[in-house]
Amino acid sequence: MSAVASQGSPHFDSSVDQYQIRRDRINAVIRYALLIAVGLVMLYPLIWLIGASFKTNAEIFTQVGFWPSKFELEPYVKGWKTSTEYTFTRYFANSFLIVIPRIIVTVISCVLVAYAFARFDFFGKKILFAIMVATMMLPQIVLRIPQYIMFQQFDMIDSYAPLVLPSAFATDTFFVFMLVQFLRGIPRDMEEAAQMDGCNSLQMLWYIIVPLLKPAIISVIVFQFIWTMNDFIGPLIYLSSVEKYPVSLALKLSIGATEEVEWNSVIAISVLALVPSVAVFFAAQRHFVDGVASTGLKG
Amino acid sequence: MASVTLNKIAKVYPNGFKAVHEIDFKINDGEFVVLVGPSGCAKSTLLRMVAGLESITAGELVIGDKVVNRLPPKERGAAMVFQNYALYPHMKVRDNLAFGLKLQGLPKPEVEARVNDAARLLEIEPLLDRYPRQLSGGQSQRVAVGRAIVKKPQVFLFDEPLSNLDAKLRASMRVRITELHQQLKTAGQPCTVIYVTHDQVEAMTMGERICVLKEGRIQQFDTPSMLYNEPANTFVAGFIGSPEMNMLDARLTVSDGQASAKLLGASTSFSWQGLSTLTDAAVTLGLRPENVLVNASDATGVMWLDSELSHIEYMGSEVFAYFKVGGTAITSRVPASQSGALASLKRGDRLRVGLEISHAHWFDAAGGFNLKRQH
Ligand SMILES: Nc1ncnc2c1ncn2[C@@H]1O[C@H](COP(=O)(O)OP(=O)(O)OP(=O)(O)O)[C@@H](O)[C@H]1O
Numbered sequence: 001m002s003a004v005a006s007q008g009s010p011h012f013d014s015s016v017d018q019y020q021i022r023r024d025r026i027n028a029v030i031r032y033a034l035l036i037a038v039g040l041v042m043l044y045p046l047i048w049l050i051g052a053s054f055k056t057n058a059e060i061f062t063q064v065g066f067w068p069s070k071f072e073l074e075p076y077v078k079g080w081k082t083s084t085e086y087t088f089t090r091y092f093a094n095s096f097l098i099v100i101p102r103i104i105v106t107v108i109s110c111v112l113v114a115y116a117f118a119r120f121d122f123f124g125k126k127i128l129f130a131i132m133v134a135t136m137m138l139p140q141i142v143l144r145i146p147q148y149i150m151f152q153q154f155d156m157i158d159s160y161a162p163l164v165l166p167s168a169f170a171t172d173t174f175f176v177f178m179l180v181q182f183l184r185g186i187p188r189d190m191e192e193a194a195q196m197d198g199c200n201s202l203q204m205l206w207y208i209i210v211p212l213l214k215p216a217i218i219s220v221i222v223f224q225f226i227w228t229m230n231d232f233i234g235p236l237i238y239l240s241s242v243e244k245y246p247v248s249l250a251l252k253l254s255i256g257a258t259e260e261v262e263w264n265s266v267i268a269i270s271v272l273a274l275v276p277s278v279a280v281f282f283a284a285q286r287h288f289v290d291g292v293a294s295t296g297l298k299g
Numbered sequence: 300m301a302s303v304t305l306n307k308i309a310k311v312y313p314n315g316f317k318a319v320h321e322i323d324f325k326i327n328d329g330e331f332v333v334l335v336g337p338s339g340c341a342k343s344t345l346l347r348m349v350a351g352l353e354s355i356t357a358g359e360l361v362i363g364d365k366v367v368n369r370l371p372p373k374e375r376g377a378a379m380v381f382q383n384y385a386l387y388p389h390m391k392v393r394d395n396l397a398f399g400l401k402l403q404g405l406p407k408p409e410v411e412a413r414v415n416d417a418a419r420l421l422e423i424e425p426l427l428d429r430y431p432r433q434l435s436g437g438q439s440q441r442v443a444v445g446r447a448i449v450k451k452p453q454v455f456l457f458d459e460p461l462s463n464l465d466a467k468l469r470a471s472m473r474v475r476i477t478e479l480h481q482q483l484k485t486a487g488q489p490c491t492v493i494y495v496t497h498d499q500v501e502a503m504t505m506g507e508r509i510c511v512l513k514e515g516r517i518q519q520f521d522t523p524s525m526l527y528n529e530p531a532n533t534f535v536a537g538f539i540g541s542p543e544m545n546m547l548d549a550r551l552t553v554s555d556g557q558a559s560a561k562l563l564g565a566s567t568s569f570s571w572q573g574l575s576t577l578t579d580a581a582v583t584l585g586l587r588p589e590n591v592l593v594n595a596s597d598a599t600g601v602m603w604l605d606s607e608l609s610h611i612e613y614m615g616s617e618v619f620a621y622f623k624v625g626g627t628a629i630t631s632r633v634p635a636s637q638s639g640a641l642a643s644l645k646r647g648d649r650l651r652v653g654l655e656i657s658h659a660h661w662f663d664a665a666g667g668f669n670l671k672r673q674h
């Protein structure tokens with residue numbers, strides 16, 4: 001009797017399997033087709049941008065397709081040179097002169113403040129935290145004028161200080177908030193063990209908290225990099241001499257500089273301006289996604 | 300190498316909950332003491348106060364001959380093993396062990412020597428270059444112990460270190476930790492151990508002395524055999540021993556070294572050592588399951604009663620039998636070799652069971668305290 005059963009069931013199973021597999025496959029095809037279609041729609045401007053960067057100026061406005069008839073490197077060469085006295089090498093360097101110090105001070109200040117909020121008890125902690133979160137709701141515009149006047153009085157206009165300095169005081173409250181949430185998800189046992197091992201608060205921060213916070217810190221770096229790299233209003237307000245312009249401003253400059261805009265060059269430089277952000281994102285992707293998705297530890 | 304003394308230690312949590320009520324005890328230098336009690340009885344709280352991870356609300360904590368109430372953990376000379384090990388996930392086992400030593404600023408060769416010694420002792424040498432996530436539960440546990448050993452602390456604190464392990468591993472780690480304590484003692488590095496558990500078997504097998512806690516109060520602080528043979532009250536009597544001690548309502552009259560008791564609708568008389576004089580007092584009679592006989596014998600001082608079998612558990616070398624006498628449940632524990640008549644019985648069958656009254660513990664019905672200990 002058992003023989004009959006064991007003969008019967010595999011046959012039965014395999015037919016179910018066949019049916020199941022076929023259905024799964026059809027489902028997968030439909031799903032992927034849909035995803036690819038939506039993905040293409042969303043990526044189309046970017047694809048067009050990259051294609052157009054190799055076209056001649058005339059072709060951009062005459063041909064509909066994004067595939068250039070001939071790959072021209074000239075737009076890149078020309079765009080890089082710019083119509084100003086500096087090349088884009090200078091502007092990229094300027095961008096990094098803003099971005100890198102800003103990231104460093106952001107990480108240091110935000111981690112310190114988040115550590116305080118997440119792990120210490122002090123007078124008025126709840127209210128202070130609420131105020132800090134509330135400033136997240138404040139539109140940036142509201143702060144521009146008072147900030148401008150302040151930096152003017154400090155005589156810091158037309159330097160990078162107004163772009164970097166605020167971040168040194170953990171004013172990027174979104175990051176503080178994110179780090180606090182992440183820290184709250186980390187069990188305190190390890191810190192207690194470290195306390196038994198003789199750590200003081202700062203050693204604890206450096207040897208225990210920072211390594212555990214690594215995914216969240218990488219998220220902070222990626223966000224800050226992309227946001228600062230793309231920031232236009234900030235440099236526009238505070239920087240007046242062209243030699244200090246970052247990429248975002250220089251790009252605008254190349255549009256307004258001459259009578260006839262060389263769109264292919266503008267587009268070529270736009271493509272290049274995207275490269276650092278995209279590169280940073282992909283380099284950090286694994287940790288970054290980790291940090292956004294999970295605010296805890298694997299057991 | 301230090302004694303630990305608690306003088307009227309109390310703990311009130313910030314939310315106003317009083318977790319520890321004025322606790323007093325002294326743990327001698329090199330002693331292995333177990334804190335045991337049901338969940339929520341403040342074992343961890345007490346241990347963490349000794350460690351310095353929790354503030355002390357009132358009282359005085361002395362380690363060695365120093366009052367350490369206000370000292371930070373690292374200056375108390377204690378090392379702790381946590382329930383979930385709390386290894387640093389981003390450091391290799393070697394660095395986990397060495398971390399505390401490096402912070403102390405010990406020279407490198409010294410650190411290495413200590414780490415290697417501890418690794419040898421705990422047989423974790425092959426694991427030194429792994430990360431904690433690459434370890435099994437038992438291995439992590441040994442690393443956690445190693446992290447405490449390398450510091451050569453005066454006091455070892457364990458907070459339920461075995462509760463995440465399976466039964467078999469738990470049993471072997473139990474032996475290992477006890478051996479380790481002996482080993483360190485013979486190696487001239489004796490250490491005081493405070494070990495927290497909610498498992499009475501662990502407590503009984505490991506502790507040189509055991510402190511039984513309930514709701515932040517000490518119930519009894521004694522050797523395992525004293526706890527078993529002379530429980531201070533009904534709580535200790537019920538907590539220690541498995542299956543649980545039988546607790547029966549009785550009325551007791553005592554005078555001139557003679558006592559008579561009425562229970563379960565019968566009465567018996569026997570000789571009484573102790574000073575109390577009682578007249579028909581309401582008491583609780585505690586009788587360990589091994590003192591409930593199932594094979595008729597003519598031993599003296601045994602009270603035979605009619606009972607009805609509820610069910611039987613075969614534990615291998617022993618048999619647990621559950622009876623009903625009138626409406627009262629009674630448990631008996633007999634060696635399998637002597638289970639005799641039980642084997643052929645089934646639920647509802649009648650049998651005479653014998654209560655060895657001479658082995659009974661007598662407790663005050665209202666207060667729960669042991670009448671014979673209250674001289
Ligand atoms: N931070 C806290 N605030 C208020 N009450 C607390 C706090 N921590 C613990 N308690 C309470 O103090 C009592 C003792 O807690 P503790 O953790 O010491 O128990 P335990 O004996 O270790 O129990 P378990 O065996 O479950 O670990 C419990 O009633 C608990 O609810």
Ligand SMILES: [Mg+2]
Nearest residue numbers: 342343344458
């Ligand atoms: Mg506990």
